[in-house]
Amino acid sequence: MSGGAAIRVLPAGRSAVLVEVADGERAAALHAELLRRRAAGGLPGAAGAGAGGTADPGPEIVPAARTVLVTGLADPRSFAAAVTGWELPPVAVEPGAEVELPVRFDGPDLDGVAALWRTTAPEVVRIVTAAPLRVAFCGFAPGFGYLTGLPPDRHVPRRATPRTGVPAGSVGLAGPYAGVYSRASPGGWQIVGTTEALLWDAAREPAALLAPGRAVRFVAVR
């Protein structure tokens, strides 16, 4: 993968930058590289973590669809100069590092998705459980992961009319993403199933079952 020209750095205030790459794959690679470098002793241009006795944890690294936001930079310019020269090795899934989520495929939109895909409900289940998913980023609610990895021809639109209440544990599809509602909320995703896995538990360490970069597979249960 080429570095240089493929990485754009945009300002996000005086101490943060938005690093933009071509697609989700490269965003995942950039995110992994940022985490590696932070763990290995720091990011270029970063302020010291926890400086000044404040609650500032130092740089935050927030991946999204095709960007990674990096905050807490004392010197965004030297960070930008460094990051544009990075080589980004593609992310590899470590064997055994996958989170398996047991899913009961009983969602109200399962038949609708089957119709969109011009196939049957059992085939939808086969496709969704065969997909090697990965948490591209979190957002929308604590512990809600946007999972990529569905085949490109299996993307679905959001529901024309969002539901006013979607129960926690609902497994949905929208655009290129799959996701599990980590709490009850309104929502427009196509709901194909339910999981009893607890996506978010503030009393648990870590509270979020799914963090960016985590490999995920849905496993059908009855």
Place this chain on the structure above:
Amino acid sequence: MSAGAPAALRVVRAGPLTTVQDLGRPGYAHLGVPRSGALDPPALLLANRLVGNAPGAAVLETTAGGCAVRAARPAVVAVTGAACPVRVDGRPAAWGAPVRVPAGAVLDVGAATFGLRSYLAVAGGVAVAPELGSRSADLLSGLGPPPLADGDELPVGAPLGRVLAADPQPYPAPGTELVLPVVPGPRDDWFAPDALDTLATGRWQVSPASNRIGLRTLGPPLVRVRTGELPSEGMVQGALQVPPDGRPVVFLADHPTTGGYPVIGVVPETSLPAAAQSPPGTRIRFVPERAPRLA
């Protein structure tokens, strides 16, 4: 509200919106968790210092209408942030200074006279159970304790020690105008070339729809030249996000960690406490800065 410390404050008048706040829960944005925390951190730090608390002790943040609490035990409190009358059992007491509240007395934080959000610190700190290391009520994601309701009991921690004498605090003067510097980007190129001029010269004011998530604005709509959807991207505090109606929203402590509307610029964090203290109708003057050179 939670166990761990004896109930020490009973909420007599919760006011329009009073929440428990500390310095928030930074470091979890990648999990979709807003930073949350006091909207006016300098006021929180001052209130805590006045009563001898650690800087990050939890306090009460009021909104416009104040609140009132009855002390079950003798308490030392301090009110900072938005200026307001402070009363103990009806008698006037000091704003911006430690105040002793006898057991059984009612401390009343009155409606804000200047500013919007007052901070009530109590020696020992509000001791509700923390979530992810913070006691802050996050009104976007629902983490932390819910807003106060009449009759709630609030535990208070053990005071750290002596309350030290502090210098008198300057009483804030009414602001006539909220001045917000704006660092252009990351998506200023999604807008018409004159959008930053519109931001600089338009007659803007604080919208009554503002809340802890964002300061909403009323003014001339900013015109987008790039249409279509922006894939979700990370949002910083102070981001000036422009929804389809063209009126920018300044993201405050409870803002979503990712969003799909373009951010034309970012207001530096040092200007956000003033933004959070500006009531609806306050005139806003945006001051675009030169875009940072990153290459």
